[in-house]
Amino acid sequence: MCLTGSFPTELCKLVNLTIIELDENRLSGSIPPEIGNCKALQRLTFPINFFTSELxxxxxxxxxLxxxxxxxxxxxxxxxxExxxxxxxxxxxxxxxNFCSxxxxxxxxxxxLEVLILSNNKLLGRIPSILGNLSRLTELQMxxxxxxGGIPRELGWLSSIQIAMNISHNSLSGTIPPELGNLALLEYLLxxxxxxxxxxPSTFVDLSSLLGLNLSCNHLSGPIPSFSLLQNLTSSSFLGNEALCGEPLPSCHRFSTLSSSTDSRSSGYPIGEIVAIIFAAIGGLSLVLIAVILFFLRLPVEAVAPLHDTQFSSAESGFCILPKDGxxxxxLVTATNYFDEDFVIGRGASGTVYKxxxxxxxxxxxKKLTSNREGSSMENSFRAEILTLGKIRHRNIVKLYGYCYHEGSNLLLYEYMSRGSLERAASWKILQFRLEYKVYDSSWGCTWALLSAPRLQASNHSPRYQIKQHSS
Known part of the structure; x- marks a missing residue:
């Protein structure tokens, strides 16, 4: 059964009373000043109650006491x-x-004093350095x-402290005093x-009795001292210190690199950043240049070589690539009277030639080739051959001016040879009649064209044609 109500002031009339223990009740109100009348008290405890006001x-x-x-x-x-x-x-x-002074x-x-526990209040100001005089203190909880302010170096004089020194979760600043390394009996430092x-501090090597250490969530820096006592602790004891390094945290090499970079920035000479930006820019420009080169290398040749300014006309009858004369x-249809027989100058297996x-x-x-069954689109092989023929230049090979697709037929536009075909020039009578005009030069030219054929076939698109003595 829990006691309720206020502190019983009648107890204070018992002048020889040595012990008052009212732990874990529901007592409330203030502690009466009459408590001072119990001058024989040696033990006064009433934790876990609801007493308010001031002591x-x-x-x-x-x-x-x-x-x-x-x-x-x-x-x-x-x-x-007091x-x-x-x-x-x-x-x-x-x-x-809720003490707040x-x-x-x-x-x-x-x-x-052997045990001083002041934790979880609202105490403020500096930790009094005079606490260092408590030579019998075994536990300090604050x-x-x-x-x-800073941690008083005088706390390092508490030579008897053994159980714990807890000054965590405050707003203490400054460095850790090396004098704390004198606490050889200390088991827990928080x-x-x-x-x-x-x-x-390197003096922590002397904390020979230390079982637990927590330095996390501060602004500590530099390497963790390399002795087993600290390096055997878990990383959670040091987390939250961005510039702290070494076992059990990551190696200090990474932090030294970051520090050098920070120094460069703070000094106004961000050399590392400049070099990185330059290399990145060069790399980016190189990639763009390579991409552009590859793009143009992969582009198909869409115009016949001799047609320097080709025109594309997309009429209903088809398409056409013709000379720049326009x-x-x-x-072409009108000039041949719709491909009338009167304009035929030659025939062959592949088509008919009109003047x-x-x-x-x-x-x-x-030259009107045989009808294309694929409708309004040319075959890839035909296009490749036309593009290759447009590139060829030889005095004994007829020039290709252009080509069209018209109403199901492929049309090739060639240079007109007014003197007829090689077949006609090679006949004996004409050859005898023309000897003085060196008609044999045409035969030598044809031979030269044959010798040139391997070079013309260097391209993957170069076709292989039959050599005939007539033009069709």
């Missing part, structure tokens, strides 16, 4: 400095309350407050969640 200064009258525990209540305000009068005090626990220096005069800077396929005189007066030979 009365009359507690300083309890000069025989050895244990004072009022943790887990709702007490607030300041800690009365508590320093309790010179026999060995255990003081004010944790889990600075820690009075008088606590540092309690020379018999975490979860609002202490600021400095995490502060704003500490600098390196971990005539249309209808001009056509264009509007400009230029005579041409128009």
């Amino acid at each position: 009365p200064k009359e507690v300083g009258n309890l000069t025989e 050895v244990v004072f525990n009022i943790s887990f209540n709702k007490l607030g305000g300041r800690i009365p400095p 508590i320093g009068c309790c010179k026999r005090l060995q255990r003081l626990d004010l944790s889990q309350n 600075e820690l009075p220096n008088e606590i540092g005069t309690l020379m018999q 975490g979860g407050n609002q202490f600021s 400095l995490n969640n502060n704003q500490l800077t600098g390196e971990i 005539f249309k396929v209808n001009d 056509a005189i264009l509007k400009s007066g230029l005579p041409v030979a128009l």
Whole structure:
């Protein structure tokens, strides 16, 4: 059954009372100043209750007090400095309350104090350096407050501290004093969640009894001292310190590279960045240039070589690639009177050749190939042959001016040879008649064209043609 109500002031009339223990009840209200009348009290504990208001200064009258525990209540305000009068005090626990003042220096005069627990309040200001005089202190718990400033180096004088030193979750700054390395009996050191800077002191090698260390969530830097005591700890003991490196954290080599880069930026000479940008730009331009070159290398030749300025006309009858003179396929049809027999100058297995005189007066030979069954699109092989013929230039090979597709037929536009075919020139009578005009030059020219054929076939698209003595 839990006690309720307020603190029983009648207890204070018992002047010889040495122990008051009211732990874990539902007592509330304030602690009455009459508590100071119990001058024989050696043990006063009432943790886990609902006491409020401030701790009365009359507690300083309890000069025989050895244990004072009022943790887990709702007490607030300041800690009365009169508590320093309790010179026999060995255990003081004010944790889990709402005390919001600075820690009075008088606590540092309690020379018999062995356990000091002030954690999870709202205590502020600096940690009094006088706490270093508590030579019998075995446990110091001050975490979860609002202490600021540096860690007093005098805490390194607590030679008897053994159980723990916890000053985590405050706003402490500055470096870790190397004097903490003197705490040879200390088992747990908790400095995490502060704003500490600098390196971990090498004197920590002397913390021979250390079982746990937490330095996480600070601003520490540099390498973790290379001794087994620290390197055997888990990485969670050091996390949250961006510039801290070495076992059990990643190697310091990476951090030295980052540091050099940071120094370069801060000095106004970001050499690494400039070099990286230059190489990236060069690499990007090279890739673009290669892509452009490959694009043009892969482009098919879409125009016959001799037709320097070709025109494409897409009429309903088909398409046409013709010389730059600019005539249309209808001009060819009209010039041959719709491919009338009167204009035929030759026939062959592949088609019929017509003579056509264009509007400009230029005579041409128009070869109409056999009907294409594929409708309005030319075969790829035919296109490749036309493109190759357009590139060939030889005095004994007829020039190809252009080609068209018209109403199901492929039309080839050649240079008109007014003197007829080789067959005609090779007949004996004509050869005898023409000897003085060196007709044999044509035969030599034909031979030269045959010798040139391998070079013309160097292209993958170069066709292989039969050599005939007539033009059709």
